[in-house]
Amino acid sequence: MVAAGRVARVVIDSALPQLDHFFDYRIPDELEAEARPGVRVKVPLRTAGRIADGYIAEIAADDDAFDGSLSPIESVVSPVPVLAPEVWSLARRVADRSAGTANDILRLAVPGRQVRVEKAWLAEREAAAVKAGSKVTPTAPSIAEPAVRGYGKRVLEDAVLQHERLALDAIPRLAQLPDGSWVGEWAVTLATLATGCWSRDESAIIAVPDYRDLDQLAAALTAIAPAAAVARVDAAQSNPDRYRAFLSALSGPRIVIGNRSVVYAPATRLGMIVVWDDSDPLHAEPLSPYVHTRDAALVRQELQKCALVFAGLTRSVEVQRLVELGWVTEVSPERAVLPKVVLTANQPAAEPVARAARIPSTAWQAARAALTGDRGDPRGPVLIQVARPGYAPVLACAKCGQAARCNRCDGPLGQSRAGATPSCGWCGALATDWHCDNCEHDRFRMVTVGAGRTAEELGRAFPGVRVIVSDGEHSLQTVTDAPAIVVATRGAEPIAAGGYRAVLLLDGERMLARETLRVAEDCLRWWSNAAALAAPGAPTILVGVSGALARSFATGRTSEYARTELADRRALRFPPAVRLASITGAADVVAETVDAVDPGSLIDVLGPAPHGDGQVRSILRFEYAKGQEVAAAVRAAYVRNATRRRRAPAGKSGFRPAPSLRVRFDDPDIL
């Protein structure tokens, strides 16, 4: 093929679904050298003068191309191939699978260009290349592969080496790093595996749900891997830092760590993808097309044939399904490490102070033993896990018991601090002269008790003991090993040096009262994650919950629970036994979209049901095998809708109407 016959297949950087396909451009002679796959380009679109940004996805021969005359590429923005070919295929596949646009995925995959950072990086590369040219062999990583502990000799290492897919049961205990700090053992396990990849000159990607996890992982890596081997990519970084990390991942094998969108990071010779704690809701991408980290990781593994590790202290029902299909293989610790779990009923304690703090006797005694050492146990901090943040998040009328509502907007009233004036959770208005709608009474009673309140009562019970509160708003990463009462909302538990001497899970009953499909799974995860913060042999006390769920937690058989849960979902034809897609929007648009799908590829259609603001929602239910065709049909309807329906002229008001059609596949919170 002749050089002049080459065309650039460009993906236009635009949110418009109707532009979500290749546009072919001629490569002018003067750009021949720079026009490489993955580079950012500027291209004319429609009329001369209108210039769009885009990426060259591929270079192709002119034969099968567009049968009009090709416009030339306007310019190559920079020579850096920011869109690696495998990331492009991943974006395309993931978008198609979820009836979205590749651009929506690219927005997560490729950070905005930072010219200064990029120039510095290019200069550095140039310098390195000159050096290499002057007879220095490119340096391969020069560290030995570290051994993973706790899983049997080379069991994990070999599985990763052979690029297998694994469901890894993490070890529920803490580990101390050489610098004296403490992290979850899981962080050491994953850091060790990733460093193993890197020592073989391969990249590893590790996606964790939140920043607290990311910090633990980064700390564990610091102890094992050279700093230059690690690229941390997260949204909280400044744009230049983020771009620096991105370019670093592009430069050679790295251990790339970050939150959910790190699954799309560029990676030289990708050896392994790890998803830590895949049932954490933070792995569900809130931006269209709402692709879960787990699903993106599965697609990427299939494309690149690297190792894939779903690791967690508990197993998600989704991963359990993959295990039962034989798609992933279970790996458990060599010796079971079981937190010492005690179940106790919610009967009030004899001690008045304990009763005020609504802590049953067993739990109370464990806490007291840890704080005072009165049983001869080692003294140390006690973790108290509660369901809700705040002081008294929900208030009711003291006389008739009706929930207290804002007199202005009917929002729920709550109290943020002892003695504070209650305020509305919706409009924020202070309820200064509140009266009950029902009985006109004007005094409140607390219905749920938040972390702050519990802390206050416990503090009174143990004079002289420090009370520490960690919740979503003010979360602490660590506490020392000094005796202290640490009241934390689920997910915000600090790590105690050496582990907690007792862990009290207080609000299990309330956590279980939520009406979602995933309550049981969520509770197991919250409890297990807290129990893993206990010191060896220290008790974890689950208050007021009994039954199969509590038993599987107490016996450490959480994956067995995932199995029964999956069996139930199969019987009900609920996800993840089947797949769902929700279609939300104006009634006619939703109907049109649903009609575009061949009924033969669906199990059924639920709805349409009203879904707020004059919109409706229909839910399509289908088997995994039909995913391809359902997504294709929905995507076609979505594109058609975007071209046919114009946004109502904004007029003078400036109000933008909601998008007329929203499509979401596999929404974890749908039922």
Added chain:
DNA sequence: AGCACGCCGACT
């Protein structure tokens, strides 16, 4: 998104 094209109502 923008912008052109095109097919019907009010106008010098």
Added chain:
DNA sequence: GTCGGCGTGCTC
């Protein structure tokens, strides 16, 4: 006659 409304469609 034709100026211009915005519904419809296209962008390599």
